[in-house]
Amino acid sequence: MSFDAIPGQTKVTEFLKQGIRQRRTAHAYCFAGPRGVGRYRTALELAKALNCDAAREDACDRCRNCIRIENGNHPDVWIIEPDGQSIKIDQVRGLQRAFHYTTSENTTRVMIIQQAETMTVQAANSLLKFLEEPITPMVAVLITEHVHSLLPTVLSRCQVLRFAPLAADWIAQKLEGEGFNTAEAWVAAHIAPGLDEAREIASIDGFALLCERVIQWSGEIVSGKSDALLSVQTKWIHKELDKERLELVLDLMLLWLRDLLNQKLKRTVPPVFLKWEDSCRRQAPRWSTSRLLHGMETVIDARRQLAGPVQPQAVLEFMVLAMQGGATNVQSRRRSF
Incomplete structure (x- = not known):
């Protein structure tokens, strides 16, 4: 493999290649972005290119150094991952001790730190000193989804x-x-930022049924009846559906509302829910444009709340009420006495 084989990240890989070509590689990089978009693969390719016997801007994938790095057994390329919930100071100290040993003259040592935002304050401070006073030619690559969680x-x-x-x-x-089925692959691809996560989503048992339930729930919400609230209790809140799956439900709802909005505005863009175009055409007239925009904002807000220490049922119920215009607007099928 090479930098050129990493999909969708030409801007990053060209920048790294230029740095290697001009011998202006930084001593530390932070690869920031969502999971599954090639951050770790790029870090490995950087380590290979810096130590490739061909001494080019990219790895040859044939020399001894490239092969050893690819196979994970190069003594001067270290990969650190969280030990439990965090990266601890002992892991950084172990790395520092290893880097004290001499190495060949043309070697650039590379440390790759996965989920760097999980470093404890002590580990981060120890790494900071290491970065400020390198004892050998080295490059550090910190990989993170949450760049602002790193110690400034x-x-x-x-x-x-x-x-x-x-x-x-x-x-x-x-x-x-x-x-994978075309329709399900298309939906999963619009939810996940990378291939691995999209594959996980598309592999969910009953993923198509989950999509259909979200579409049905949207119809219940726009009807203004209490069925939408009952669905929170009967379909979404149970032991088998954890918080991560509920986040997926909201992601699906947001995409569905976007499809409805595009249908409403007669935009010529391919729908995300290819398999359910007829449902989209039938349901779109029941929504107003302003209500769809408000609904999307409400779903985004619920998705944000769900990531915190909250009761999922309360979040979903409040979302439904907000999308229906408030509790007073929720109709009930029960007849008054």
């Missing part, structure tokens, strides 16, 4: 490179090539 003093020592989400059509094409 550590981040200030890094060249931040931002990785963009991969194109949905590229992800969908890859999933179809792996045998």
Whole structure:
């Protein structure tokens, strides 16, 4: 593999290649971006290119150093991952001790720190000293989804490179090539920023049924009746549906509302829910444009709340009420006495 084989990140890889070509590689990088977009793969390719016997701007993938790095057994390329919930100071100290040993003259040592935002304050401070006083030619690569969670003093020592989400059509094409259903692959590709996560979503047992339930729930919400609230209790809140799956439900709802809005505005863009175009055409007239926009904002807000220490049922119920215009607007099928 090489930098050129990393999809969707040409801006980042060209920047790294230029730095290697001009011998102006930074001593520390922060690869920031969502999971599954090639951050770790790029870090490995950087380590290979810096130590390739061919001494080019990219790895040859044939020399001894390239092969050892690819196979994970090069003594001067270290990969640190969280030990439990965090990266601890002992892990950084172990790295420092290892780097004290001499190495060959043309070697650039590389440390790759996965989920760098999980470093404890002690570990981050220890790494900071290491970055400020390197004892050998080295490059550090900090990989993170949450760049602002890094210690500011550590981040200030890094060249931040931002990785963009991969194109949905590229992800969908890859999933179809792996045998996934076209309609389900297309939906998963619009939810996940990378191929691995999209594959996980498309592999969910009953994923198509989950999409249909979200579409039905949207119809219940726009009807203004209490069915939408009952669905929170009967369909979404139970032991088998954890918070991560509920987040997926809200992601699906947001995409569905966007499809409805595009249908409402007669935009000539391919729908995300390809398999359910007829449902979209039937449901769209029941929504006003302003209500769809408000609904999308409400779903985004609920998605944000769901990531915190809250009761999922309360979040979903409040979302439904907000989308229906408040509790007083929720109609009930029960007849008054």
